[in-house]
Amino acid sequence: MWWRRPGRRADPASAGLTRSAAGDLADLVERARAADPRAVARLISLVEDESAALPEVAAALAPHTGKAHVIGITGAPGVGKSTTTSAMVVTYRAQERRVGILAVDPSSPFTGGALLGDRVRMQEHATDDGVFIRSMATRGHLGGLAAAAPQAVRVLEAAGCDVVIVETVGVGQSEVEVAGLADTTVVLLAPGMGDAVQAAKAGILEIGNVYCVNKADRDGADATLRELRTMLSIGRNADGQDASSWRPPIVKTVASRAEGVDELVAAIDAHREHMQAAGELESRRQARARAEIEALVVGDLRRMLTQGEASQKLDSLAGDVVSGVSDPFTAAATLRALLGATTRSFQ
Amino acid sequence: MWWRRPGRRADPASAGLTRSAAGDLADLVERARAADPRAVARLISLVEDESAALPEVAAALAPHTGKAHVIGITGAPGVGKSTTTSAMVVTYRAQERRVGILAVDPSSPFTGGALLGDRVRMQEHATDDGVFIRSMATRGHLGGLAAAAPQAVRVLEAAGCDVVIVETVGVGQSEVEVAGLADTTVVLLAPGMGDAVQAAKAGILEIGNVYCVNKADRDGADATLRELRTMLSIGRNADGQDASSWRPPIVKTVASRAEGVDELVAAIDAHREHMQAAGELESRRQARARAEIEALVVGDLRRMLTQGEASQKLDSLAGDVVSGVSDPFTAAATLRALLGATTRSFQ
Numbered sequence: 001m002w003w004r005r006p007g008r009r010a011d012p013a014s015a016g017l018t019r020s021a022a023g024d025l026a027d028l029v030e031r032a033r034a035a036d037p038r039a040v041a042r043l044i045s046l047v048e049d050e051s052a053a054l055p056e057v058a059a060a061l062a063p064h065t066g067k068a069h070v071i072g073i074t075g076a077p078g079v080g081k082s083t084t085t086s087a088m089v090v091t092y093r094a095q096e097r098r099v100g101i102l103a104v105d106p107s108s109p110f111t112g113g114a115l116l117g118d119r120v121r122m123q124e125h126a127t128d129d130g131v132f133i134r135s136m137a138t139r140g141h142l143g144g145l146a147a148a149a150p151q152a153v154r155v156l157e158a159a160g161c162d163v164v165i166v167e168t169v170g171v172g173q174s175e176v177e178v179a180g181l182a183d184t185t186v187v188l189l190a191p192g193m194g195d196a197v198q199a200a201k202a203g204i205l206e207i208g209n210v211y212c213v214n215k216a217d218r219d220g221a222d223a224t225l226r227e228l229r230t231m232l233s234i235g236r237n238a239d240g241q242d243a244s245s246w247r248p249p250i251v252k253t254v255a256s257r258a259e260g261v262d263e264l265v266a267a268i269d270a271h272r273e274h275m276q277a278a279g280e281l282e283s284r285r286q287a288r289a290r291a292e293i294e295a296l297v298v299g300d301l302r303r304m305l306t307q308g309e310a311s312q313k314l315d316s317l318a319g320d321v322v323s324g325v326s327d328p329f330t331a332a333a334t335l336r337a338l339l340g341a342t343t344r345s346f347q
Numbered sequence: 348m349w350w351r352r353p354g355r356r357a358d359p360a361s362a363g364l365t366r367s368a369a370g371d372l373a374d375l376v377e378r379a380r381a382a383d384p385r386a387v388a389r390l391i392s393l394v395e396d397e398s399a400a401l402p403e404v405a406a407a408l409a410p411h412t413g414k415a416h417v418i419g420i421t422g423a424p425g426v427g428k429s430t431t432t433s434a435m436v437v438t439y440r441a442q443e444r445r446v447g448i449l450a451v452d453p454s455s456p457f458t459g460g461a462l463l464g465d466r467v468r469m470q471e472h473a474t475d476d477g478v479f480i481r482s483m484a485t486r487g488h489l490g491g492l493a494a495a496a497p498q499a500v501r502v503l504e505a506a507g508c509d510v511v512i513v514e515t516v517g518v519g520q521s522e523v524e525v526a527g528l529a530d531t532t533v534v535l536l537a538p539g540m541g542d543a544v545q546a547a548k549a550g551i552l553e554i555g556n557v558y559c560v561n562k563a564d565r566d567g568a569d570a571t572l573r574e575l576r577t578m579l580s581i582g583r584n585a586d587g588q589d590a591s592s593w594r595p596p597i598v599k600t601v602a603s604r605a606e607g608v609d610e611l612v613a614a615i616d617a618h619r620e621h622m623q624a625a626g627e628l629e630s631r632r633q634a635r636a637r638a639e640i641e642a643l644v645v646g647d648l649r650r651m652l653t654q655g656e657a658s659q660k661l662d663s664l665a666g667d668v669v670s671g672v673s674d675p676f677t678a679a680a681t682l683r684a685l686l687g688a689t690t691r692s693f694q
Contacts, residue, residue: 055676296679329402332643
C-alpha cells in the first residue's frame, strides 16, 4: 500500500531506539517533561532524523502539548533574525518565561547541514537551563522538515517552554512556512535590505501579525517604516477588515543593543491576547494541525513516487512527455490510475 | 475517485472554451504556431486560469515542444532581474532569436495579482513580434503555478521561441523553483544586497549554472565577486566533481547600460552546449517532466483534501490533534485508510 512508510523509517534500529526498548521512549518523554536538556535534544534528533519511532514519539507527546505561545520570526537574510531572537530571550528570561528556539535553515551542500554561524551569537544563553536552542536543517527529505518542525515544537512544549520561537530564512511557497507553524508571526525588515515594495513582492506583507524594523539606527529606517506603514494600510483597506480585527503593529528595534525589544515582546504578547479573546488562537491551531496531517499524507505519496515500480513507471511516463509523445496531464492520469487511487469511503 | 479534477476545472465554459468548440482549440494552437500573439496570449490564459481545457491544450501542444532553450533567472528582490532580462532580449534579437519571457511573481492581495511595476521596463519590446512577454501570478491555487508555468513554457515553444526566459522572485522550497523548470539557471546577485554568505543561506549557490553580479559599477561589486568565487569553489570541492563537469562561470553586468550582457548570453549558450554534449540536457528534461507529473498527482490529492467529506474528516482529525487526543501521525494514518489508498498495480 502506498501509504506504508518506506525507506529509513522501516528500520527502527537506525534511530538508536529499538521497538523492544519502547520503555526508553516513555522514559525519554518523562525526562524531557522534567526539562532534562539531553532528553529534549534526543527527542528532537529523533524527530529531525525522521526516526521510525517518530509516530510513537508524537503519540507520547500529544497530551503534553498546546500550551506554549509559538512565535515565528521571518525576514530576508541579513535583517538580524538571530540577533533579535537572542535579544527577545533576554526579555523573556527576565519575565521568568522558559523559551525554546528552533532555527530552521535551508540545507547547504557545503556543510552537510545549515550554516551555523549565526547560532554562535546565541551561545550566551547556552548555560541557561530555561532556554533550549536547536538548529534544524532541511536534509532534502521530501516534506521532511514540514513533518519535523511542528513535532520539534511539541517536544519543546512538552519540556515546559512557555514560548517557542521558530526562526526561518525568508518565506516562500514552502511547506515549512513559518506562518503556518506559528500563533504569532513576526516579520523583520531592515533599512537597505530592499524597500517595502520589494517586501511586498516577496510576499511577506501578507503574513505578519507584528512587523519589526530592525537596525532602526541606520540610514533609511524612517523611510522603510513609512513605506511599510503605507503598504500595510493598503492591504487593510483591500481586505475590508472591521474595527475589531488585529492591526499589525510596527515596532522599531536595534536588536544588537536590545533597544525596542521589550516593546517587541509586548506587541507579540498583545497579539496572543487578541487571538485568544477572539477565538482565533484555536482556529489557527486547528488550521495548523490540518496542514500538518495533510503534509504527512502528501509526503507519503511523494515518497512512494520515488521508489520501486511507481518510480520506474513515472520515469517511463516522463520520457514520453520529453519526446512529445505524451503530455503531463495524460501521464498524470495514467499514473493515478496505476496507483489505484480509488476512494472507497469518499466519493 | 480522488483524482477526478474537482472545482473550477469541472466547468469548461468558465474558460471561455466549451468542449463542443474543441475545433477552437486546434485552431488556437495552429495560430499560436504561426506566432499570432493573441493566440499565444489566449493559450497562456487558459493555462494560467487552470482551464478545464488545460489537459487538451497540453495534448495539442505536446508534439511542438522541447526545442527552446529554457533559461531561469532568479535572485533576491532588487538585484535587477527584469532589467537584465530586458537587456538579454536585445542581444537575442540582434542574433535573430525569438524570445519568450515568463515573469512569475508571488501574488499579492494588494493588486489581486502580481506587482507589475517592473514589467513596464520591458515595454520597449512590446512592439517586437519576435518577443512574447507574459507575467504570471500565483493565485493561491494549490500547486497551480507548478502546473501552469511549464505549460506556459510549452505554449511559447510551440509559438517558435528559440529561447524562453523564466524570471522568478527568489528561491525557496517552492514547487515552482526555477531550477526545476530551466535548462540553464542564472543566479543574479548585486552588491549591497547581502553578501555571498547570505546568498548561501538562501540556497541560491546550489542552483546556478551561470552566476551574474549585476550592478557591477556599484561599491562592493568586487567584494561580492570574490566572496561568490570562494563560496562556489568550496561547493565544488565538496561535490568532488571531475574535470569534465561544468564550472559555473561568474559574469559581471551593468544591465541598465547593457554592459556585460553579451557575455552573459554567451555563458548561457556555452552551458547549453556543454549540457547537450554531455547528454545532461536530456536527463534534466526527463527530471523536469517527472517533477511535473508528480506535481499534478500531488496537486490533485491536495485538492481533494480541501473538498467535501475528505475535508470534513480532516477537520475532525485536526481537532483531535489540537486537543491532544491524537497526534498528526495517527491522524494521517486514519485519513490514508479512509482515502482507501490501496495500490492495485504497485505494492
